[in-house]
Amino acid sequence: MIVVETPRGLAPRERGSDFAKLSRRIAQAGLLDKRPGYYTARIGFVGGLFAGSWALFAAVGDSWWQVLVAVLLAVAFAQVTLLAHDLAHGQISRSRRTSRMAGLLVGNLAVGLSYGWWMDKHTRHHANPNHEEHDPDVSPDFLVWSERQAEAARGIARFIGRRQAFLFFPLLTLEGINLKVSSFRALSRPSLKSRKVEGLLLTAHVLAYLGAVFLVLSPGKALVFLAVHQACYGVYLGCTFAPNHKGMPVLTAEDELDFLRRQVLTSRNVRGGRLVNTALGGLNYQIEHHLFPNMPTANLRKAQPIVREYCAEIGVDYVECGLVESWAQAMRHLHEVGRSLRVGRV
Incomplete structure (x- = not known):
């Protein structure tokens, strides 16, 4: 039996106004306002990185140096x-139509990830993070x-x-492939x-991706x-999302928590400077992101x-640690569970 110290605030209570008070403070600080300048710069950087990587791939040609390019x-x-993630949350544009169109291009066409499927899955995760019955990320x-x-x-x-x-x-090395299989x-x-549109864009991605690789490189x-490429992609995404909730309290139907406690007590922030913030796409501020996903x-x-x-x-535990420690906590939790x-008790 695993004994875990109950975080402060985990006991059931009716405090629906707690989040409302916090939300007013956040709104008064102007932190829910859109940041077009920031996203223009970020889209330019990410787009340049994406296009530049493919340009380098073409320039290097049929060489084993392509392993580094991968x-x-x-x-x-x-x-x-990560940019598609922000689009799905409406962080970039107030228009759902614009966000969806951009998400289909960024997700389906660029990286081969079904924007509609992932958005549905991620929305259910946000509604009930770390919930055994309702969060698809802990199924x-x-x-x-x-x-x-x-x-x-x-x-x-x-x-x-x-x-x-x-x-x-x-x-995690298989996660990139898993996302594509799940998308199809x-x-x-x-x-x-828009299943037809999603299917066409996913198919176009696979054909263009495999076509470019086999056109430039020998089969081996x-x-x-x-x-x-797929292994590193999967590990990167896993190392980005795993620190956020893994090893935090897992909820069941018996846990009756208000919105604020449900989000804060199941989330973990990761400390770090600008490099960590850029690498994790801002998801190191997971508690704030779950409270205010847009x-x-x-x-x-x-x-x-x-x-x-x-x-x-209000007496609610706020968990924050370093990146390596966040992975260690997640691994310790998996090992204990x-x-x-291992001992054959079940």
């Missing part, structure tokens, strides 16, 4: 994905995130769960909007390039002291 292109893909597909999931684990989840802390990063599988869902080098990334840093001070006022599977 790593650079993985960084570019991840940064484009026990391959990994188990709680003792209850470990008890119910069968098949591959049970097998991987025994050593999941050690397998976590190796499994989502096309069969009637609930997915092409396969290595694809493996390195807040422009550039404003999250300014919102942090307001949110942290307010949480102290898998303990019962």
